[in-house]
Amino acid sequence: MTNQQVRLRMSEEKRFQKGYPLILQDYIERLPELQEGELFDLVGAQGTYYGTAYYGVQNKGIGWIVSKDPVTQLDRAYFMKLFKKAYQLRQDLHDDPNTNAYRIMNGEGDHFGGLTVDLYNDQLLLQWYSEGAYSFRRIIYDVLMEVVQPRSVYEKKRFDRGGEYIEQDDFVMGETTTFPQMVKQDGIQYAIDLNDGPMTGVFLDQREVRRYLRDELAEEKTVLNTFSYTGAFSVAALLGGAKSTTSVDLAKRSEAKTIEQMSINGIDFEAQEIRVMDVFNYFNYAERHQMKWDVVVLDPPSFARSKKMSFSTSKDYDMLIERAANVTARKGTIIASTNTASLDMKKFKKLIEEGMRKAGRNYKIVEEFHLPSDFRTPRSFREFDYLKVLILQLKN
Structure with missing residues (x-):
């Protein structure tokens, strides 16, 4: 053959x-x-x-x-070698008592594009991005059960089939689970649900940025967390000693999810502000009331639409930076993040520069983050490293 x-x-x-x-x-x-x-x-x-x-x-x-060598089939031995190596490369995370949620296989970074595998304590989540990758599912599940020995396995199918886009969650094997379940990163607890659409409750790839906010920025600071999703950045800030947090997201369920995340970490959510509101409308409100924050977190989706406007990171991030700078206190900090793969770091920095110019604020970049080590990417091809985060220290 x-x-x-x-x-x-x-x-x-x-x-x-x-x-x-x-x-x-x-x-x-x-x-x-x-x-x-x-x-x-x-x-x-x-x-x-x-x-x-x-x-x-x-x-x-x-x-x-x-x-890189001619093969005519991908058999059990092939996948056993693939997943054993990927699993061993995360040994530092396996050994970390404060972290039990991370990626154990990252597609092309671990030499099998079209599939990611995340570990949430003792549960696995596989995300399939093509029907071609999905065709190997039986042998992959068999190997993962031996290598990782999870309590349960879930999957998300995210590909086209016959012209119809598939976005489907499924329990695959092991013990059925009642959600939410608790996991932790760097000692911070998060409530997750592996059977609730494309999201799980926490973005694993922002682990190092949340740690930086907690350990280096938050103490005695006021923090505005925009596009806050389940409030993970707000939780990290409060555990780092922040005076107060304001979490803003247009999704109605963001309030309940943020309350949940704060509660499991022993935080009094009633002492924090949680707004279900369009972020740009909230900027308008904040500017009218001359409100300022010491730290502003910007982690928008690649594309967002409300009743009155649409937002694209690749085109509009300069506008977002301008609006954020207008509500950032003197010598404050902006955490500027994007997960848009098509927006490279050079253009990202240009958009930030333009937004700061429009706002009349001077700044310097004090830290730069990319995907963490468990989100392995091919070293020679930076375009696969989709996450770009810059810590901007304002000078005025």
């Missing part, structure tokens, strides 16, 4: 010589008829072999390289 060959355009060969893992439709000469999950060999114009990939449609991608 041999794999079909897919030939690269000559102009794209250089990136694969460097080990690029994702194959886009535009990179290849012609796509033969392939089934989701079918293996194929990626070759150059002169027949040079660049790796074996599986076919899996994901956004503009049509496959991921999974082996």
